[in-house]
Amino acid sequence: MSKVYRDRDDLELWQLTKASDDSLAFAELHRRYSARLYALAFRKTGDSEVSEDLVQDLFVHLWLQKAGITIEKALNLYLFSALKNRIISHLRKQIVQHTVSLNDIDLETLSSQSANLVQEWLSLKEVQEIYSRELANLPEKSKHVFELSRSGVPNREIAQMLELSEKTVEFHISKCLRILRTKFGYVVNVLVWVLMSA
Numbered sequence: 001m002s003k004v005y006r007d008r009d010d011l012e013l014w015q016l017t018k019a020s021d022d023s024l025a026f027a028e029l030h031r032r033y034s035a036r037l038y039a040l041a042f043r044k045t046g047d048s049e050v051s052e053d054l055v056q057d058l059f060v061h062l063w064l065q066k067a068g069i070t071i072e073k074a075l076n077l078y079l080f081s082a083l084k085n086r087i088i089s090h091l092r093k094q095i096v097q098h099t100v101s102l103n104d105i106d107l108e109t110l111s112s113q114s115a116n117l118v119q120e121w122l123s124l125k126e127v128q129e130i131y132s133r134e135l136a137n138l139p140e141k142s143k144h145v146f147e148l149s150r151s152g153v154p155n156r157e158i159a160q161m162l163e164l165s166e167k168t169v170e171f172h173i174s175k176c177l178r179i180l181r182t183k184f185g186y187v188v189n190v191l192v193w194v195l196m197s198a
Contacts, residue, residue, distance in 0.1 A: 010075035018066045030059055033076065037083050044087050054086045138176055145172035 005013065005028040016025035034055055041051035058079065062069065071078045135143060141162075148158045155169045162169075 011071070014071055014075055017063075018069070026063060029075070033079055034059070037079060040080065040083060041087055045090065050090065054083060054090060058083050058086060134180060135176075138179060142172040142175050145169055146176035149173050 005024055008016075008025070008028075010029065010032070013025040013029050016022040017029065037055045037058065038051050041054045042048060045051055045054075061082075062079075135146075138146065145158055145162065145164075148161070149155065149169070153161075155166050155173075158164070158169045159166045
């Protein structure tokens with residue numbers, strides 16, 4: 001990659017990409033961000049192939065739709081926000097599929113319909129209601145600890161607030177995740193993240 005491109009800032013590279021179809025400027029943006037975007041996608045999905053596809057889809061979309069995309073502030077914020085939306089969309093589909101199978105609905109029949117019909121059948125709001133219902137069935141103290149931890153309160157602070165040991169806090173969190181996994185399987189980790197990001 002030419003030093004001319006490496007020395008330019010992100011927005012200059014984006015303007016070259018957009019105004020001049022400059023593939024070398026675009027390649028430099030890809031070089032700068034693809035690994036970091038992949039790392040985020042993999043952290044959230046746990047699937048290397050899916051992560052590669054999500055990042056590739058983002059860059060393909062960026063190249064093909066560049067004429068209609070306006071980025072005035074930081075390019076990295078745009079890229080990570082766009083990737084986050086793709087991750088959430090992917091995870092929602094996973095939740096839908098998992099919930100459908102749990103309810104003994106013929107997934108093959110449902111999958112033969114359009115993705116829009118699937119989304120209409122089970123919106124994120126409905127998934128949240130299912131999750132909330134399952135959460136409400138948890139033991140009260142465990143549920144309280146779990147909700148605090150999911151809202152970002154560190155275990156040490158939870159322990160101080162509730163006058164518990166950190167080990168007890170960890171026990172309650174693990175217990176809740178174990179109970180929820182019996183209903184949602186591995187997708188419970190995804191579900192918590194999606195609902196908190198929505």
